[in-house]
Amino acid sequence: MQDIAAYVAERAARVRAAAGRLAVVTADVKNRALEGMADALVEAGSEIAAANAKDLDAARERGMAGAMLDRLSLDGPRVAAMADGLREVAALPDPVGEITGMTRRPEGFLVGRMRVPIGVIGIVYESRPNVTADAAALCIKSGNGVVLKGGSEAIHSNTAIARVLERAGREAGLPEDCVALLETTDREAVRHMLHQTDSIDLIIPRGGEGLVRMVTENSRIPVIKHDKGLCHTYVDRAADPAMAIDLAYNAKVQRPGVCNAMETLLVHRDQARAVLVPLGQRLAAAGVTVHGCPETCDLVPGAVPAKDGDFDTEWLSLDLSVKVVGSFEEAADHIERHGSRHTEVIVTADYAAAMRFVREVDAASVQVNASSRLHDGAVFGLGAEIGISTSRIHARGAMGLTELTCQKFVVLGDGQLRQ
């Protein structure tokens, strides 16, 4: 292979050149291309399986096992699920072209904003090869060129998938080069990608904390982070204990390994006994280890005393930090100091407490009497999501197609001058 810096720059520049043409492709053409890609993925099932087998063999040789190996694996049903994902994106409304806020100014011209693609989006991701198809589909549907850089452990799978997508896209009439996978395992490729300020407009990292930090620290291109979720549920003095128990159980147990799972439960002292005794039994039966403050440990048999740092830990496992608090203020202050501003929940029957929580708590999603696990693009009605942003500019929280676009001003005049 040629020099890696030149390779990355050239691939990115080709995507930039294609993106201008993709931006004005109609939804009909984009949707047909996505359907065609879905069909092509299914047809290429054995080709993809063979590539995946190479990755799995290499991974096993390096000692990979268990959940990691499972994440890397692509069997028939997973390829079918990937194809279904593309069809779902095809079925979503196209955000491009919408004009909003058109008003007539005193001088007589109209001004409003038209939604347009951002341009070229760079996706840096790890492990799961289905991201290759998912991310490409969302970028294409929103009219953006996309540069993909997956992990080296999935290089054969990602390359096989990307080539199928490129071929099917071309056949359906998408501009050549609007999707490009960096087909390299060179560790420097990501760094070079993060410096293509002329060709890439936005970088979205999808992966663990290490990847997100590396990308944020090295990128010269704007980054929308998908960072960790240290999410709390606060059971207010005025909560219904039965609702609180159900919400806390769901937020911890339904899928503990994801960013919107609950990591810390805060319970008002007046509710501690009514909530923690029965909840402790349900959590124990589900195999959850409670890391509790002294009051919690008195109420929950089997709870282990919380250590320094437990309240700053994103467990992503069947572990839960629990603290009894004396007031709304103490809970809000705890969330402010320990939370990651991802998803924060209050359980309360008190109108004023609910309104105050929604207004004062700083997080991508603030929720009253609703499980933190609901924070998801599909559940919120955005359609498929590219991820959950923990950035504060452009997009916060669940990001759908609309968040992959920006708005330009449109002015329709009849000769207006600046006075």
Add this chain to the structure above:
Amino acid sequence: MQDIAAYVAERAARVRAAAGRLAVVTADVKNRALEGMADALVEAGSEIAAANAKDLDAARERGMAGAMLDRLSLDGPRVAAMADGLREVAALPDPVGEITGMTRRPEGFLVGRMRVPIGVIGIVYESRPNVTADAAALCIKSGNGVVLKGGSEAIHSNTAIARVLERAGREAGLPEDCVALLETTDREAVRHMLHQTDSIDLIIPRGGEGLVRMVTENSRIPVIKHDKGLCHTYVDRAADPAMAIDLAYNAKVQRPGVCNAMETLLVHRDQARAVLVPLGQRLAAAGVTVHGCPETCDLVPGAVPAKDGDFDTEWLSLDLSVKVVGSFEEAADHIERHGSRHTEVIVTADYAAAMRFVREVDAASVQVNASSRLHDGAVFGLGAEIGISTSRIHARGAMGLTELTCQKFVVLGDGQLRQ
């Protein structure tokens, strides 16, 4: 002064701590504070004049003169204008707290988005000391803490203004430290500021190309650029020549030194004689030098032949590049290759050409039959503007108060779980 890195980090951290409190201050309190700041600036007129005199003396000693010296100067009327600017911001609607798109999901909960401050905004600027007051006012009104770093040539003026603002803000009940000017001329201060990722959420550079480039290349914090404007006006085959002449003259001459002034005029060959002969006379009378293609030079007496690079030059002066083109496509292609994606104008009576220009041309503002000089926050109805963004994420084009906020999700449930 203590170590500069520690000084910058400490000031920024204090603003971060104050920003949480500022975010929930009511519009009434913010507006009273802005009014109080306006009064205080006028009252402190002689204090500010004395500080400004120090800056002017130092600048003259270093040989500064003419327009630069004038930009630095703060007399009574300019302080009054600065105070009026604060009162205008006070009179604008507060964007914070607005909830939009609230819909009921199939599971029965409500989800929508609430507009909230971004957090802490860093403004890096040059020369004109009025930016200290203007930028602080917009940040405060939108609920953001602000870290200001002005140019060393205005250090005394900026310090005097900032101290007046801080004092008046405190007296009106704003959280202490929500506005901080870095009171230093150490050139390393900006670099340290651009690395305060824990304390600053967004950097906005306001100044020349060199400043914007330095900030973009060194910032670890997201940057919204206010970059150059290489704006075109394209006179289509179907244009009304009289309207085209008025629009082109206004876009070039009304205020040539700003980013939304026209730098290049493209004229369809069928219109060249009807437009360029009379326009050439008006431009010559206004002292404009035309840098023309050969066809232009044949039609415009006194035009100088355009040199290599002229069509890539942001003149910011009474100079204009002019090119005769054979088609819409040639004009669009020229804009694509030479434009800076700031403000692009078509003059046409043809519906299809207008619609196509609006859809296909990639710029922060695309305009039909309206002077490029209209691209401005106040003219577009956004109120006072923090600048015109040439970034593609978060905000494109004129940025008002709303663009200094982001949106968080609000979920109002009654016990909904994730299934």
